[in-house]
Amino acid sequence: MKHTRRRAFEKFAAFLAASPLARPQQEPRYDPEHIPTLDDIVNIYEFEPVCRHRIPKQNYDFISGGVDSEWTLRRNRSGFERITFRPRMLVDTWNMDLSTTLFGEKIAIPIFPAPTAAHQLAHPQGEMATARAAAASGTLICLSSNSSIPFDRVAKASTGPKWWQLYAREDEESSIERCLRAVDEGYKAIAFTVDGPYNSHRERLLRDRPLTQSTMPGVSTGTRRKRPAGEPAEERHSYGFQTQLVARLDWRFLDKLLNAVKVPVLVKGILTPEDAELCVKHGAGGIVVSNHGGRYLDYAPSTIEVLPEIVQAVNRKFPIVIDSGFRRGTDVLKALAIGANAVMVGRPILWGLGAYGEAGATRVLRLLRDELGIAMGLCGKPNIASLDPSVVKIDR
Numbered sequence: 001m002k003h004t005r006r007r008a009f010e011k012f013a014a015f016l017a018a019s020p021l022a023r024p025q026q027e028p029r030y031d032p033e034h035i036p037t038l039d040d041i042v043n044i045y046e047f048e049p050v051c052r053h054r055i056p057k058q059n060y061d062f063i064s065g066g067v068d069s070e071w072t073l074r075r076n077r078s079g080f081e082r083i084t085f086r087p088r089m090l091v092d093t094w095n096m097d098l099s100t101t102l103f104g105e106k107i108a109i110p111i112f113p114a115p116t117a118a119h120q121l122a123h124p125q126g127e128m129a130t131a132r133a134a135a136a137s138g139t140l141i142c143l144s145s146n147s148s149i150p151f152d153r154v155a156k157a158s159t160g161p162k163w164w165q166l167y168a169r170e171d172e173e174s175s176i177e178r179c180l181r182a183v184d185e186g187y188k189a190i191a192f193t194v195d196g197p198y199n200s201h202r203e204r205l206l207r208d209r210p211l212t213q214s215t216m217p218g219v220s221t222g223t224r225r226k227r228p229a230g231e232p233a234e235e236r237h238s239y240g241f242q243t244q245l246v247a248r249l250d251w252r253f254l255d256k257l258l259n260a261v262k263v264p265v266l267v268k269g270i271l272t273p274e275d276a277e278l279c280v281k282h283g284a285g286g287i288v289v290s291n292h293g294g295r296y297l298d299y300a301p302s303t304i305e306v307l308p309e310i311v312q313a314v315n316r317k318f319p320i321v322i323d324s325g326f327r328r329g330t331d332v333l334k335a336l337a338i339g340a341n342a343v344m345v346g347r348p349i350l351w352g353l354g355a356y357g358e359a360g361a362t363r364v365l366r367l368l369r370d371e372l373g374i375a376m377g378l379c380g381k382p383n384i385a386s387l388d389p390s391v392v393k394i395d396r
């Protein structure tokens with residue numbers, strides 16, 4: 001083909017259009033008359049622009065953004081591309097069963113909402129709607145310790161199983177006491193988040209500061225905390241080492257928590273086999289392999305790429321939940337085949353909620369369920385127990 005300037009321009013334009021970098025720049029401006037209805041939505045990516053259209057900019061940026069250059073945020077998607085399937089044919093998969101059991105609790109699908117702060121930023125019904133969406137989907141919800149609605153009220157909002165997530169505070173006793181109260185309210189497990197010892201540098205939020213009038217729960221507005229007596233001034237950073245300041249916490253606190261709390265405690269934020277082994281050694285109930293959806297340490301690996309070595313390091317029976325970047329049923333299938341027991345989704349639930357309220361969050365879970373079921377059927381796998389690493393091929 002002749003190389004003309006026009007041809008070169010067309011190729012460049014096609015490259016830009018296909019680039020994930022171009023996606024955030026495509027801001028659909030919906031005519032209120034022509035916003036897609038819930039029935040028009042065919043995959044969970046499509047909730048995001050509708051949510052973006054419907055909620056305030058700073059809320060959308062808080063939900064969708066990542067840290068620094070958002071490299072890990074992008075890697076959470078590209079990490080899945082190295083993995084393909086090895087489908088098997090002529091297997092009877094007519095009775096597809098997606099149910100699984102976690103800590104003795106049967107759930108209809110191995111997928112559930114991750115703990116994410118402040119659901120009322122997406123919709124006034126907040127976590128009440130999310131809890132009902134999870135229950136309607138036959139699955140559990142892991143409620144954030146920064147929820148907009150107190151955990152006792154959410155506990156009463158639905159009959160479905162619930163876990164509670166802990167951000168430990170400097171006062172260890174009060175952290176443990178909050179877990180005990182959550183357990184009293186019926187939360188069946190604690191996810192202890194360990195990957196945020198320092199606040200992270202979220203540039204979308206810094207740029208939105210003029211828009212952010214009040215302190216959104218879980219959102220740093222960049223104001224500085226009061227410096228404790230004795231802390232050297234140079235330890236303070238221009239962004240501020242603030243809010244969830246638990247940099248002093250270590251494995252000793254996990255022991256204390258495990259001693260006090262009589263339900264399983266999963267350590268959330270594990271990214272290395274070394275730490276997974278330590279969790280087993282200390283007697284944790286399980287782990288959540290997570291990079292916090294690319295919101296804390298940029299250049300942390302995607303979770304799907306570290307999952308194989310983590311699975312190898314722990315006993316096959318040790319419960320592993322995974323999150324960060326899961327958007328397709330095929331993503332879920334890859335993780336389950338490698339050895340995860342269940343997958344949590346963060347942002348998509350909030351996009352569903354922001355776009356269409358409870359019905360949107362319910363549809364997010366339903367689309368993931370349907371995509372997972374179809375992908376398993378096409379791979380010749382009729383249930384979760386039949387999944388094993390032979391389902392996938394991982395390119396090095």
Ligand SMILES: Cc1cc2nc3c(=O)[nH]c(=O)nc-3n(C[C@H](O)[C@H](O)[C@H](O)COP(=O)(O)O)c2cc1C
Nearest residue numbers: 063114115116117144193292293324325345346347
């Ligand atoms: C808006 C938002 C708020 C979050 N708040 C919390 C939180 O309060 N506690 C926590 O452990 N993780 C929190 N996370 C991290 C999620 O639990 C989860 O690890 C992450 O969202 C998974 O990635 P995904 O959003 O790509 O699915 C939050 C994530 C988002 C997007």
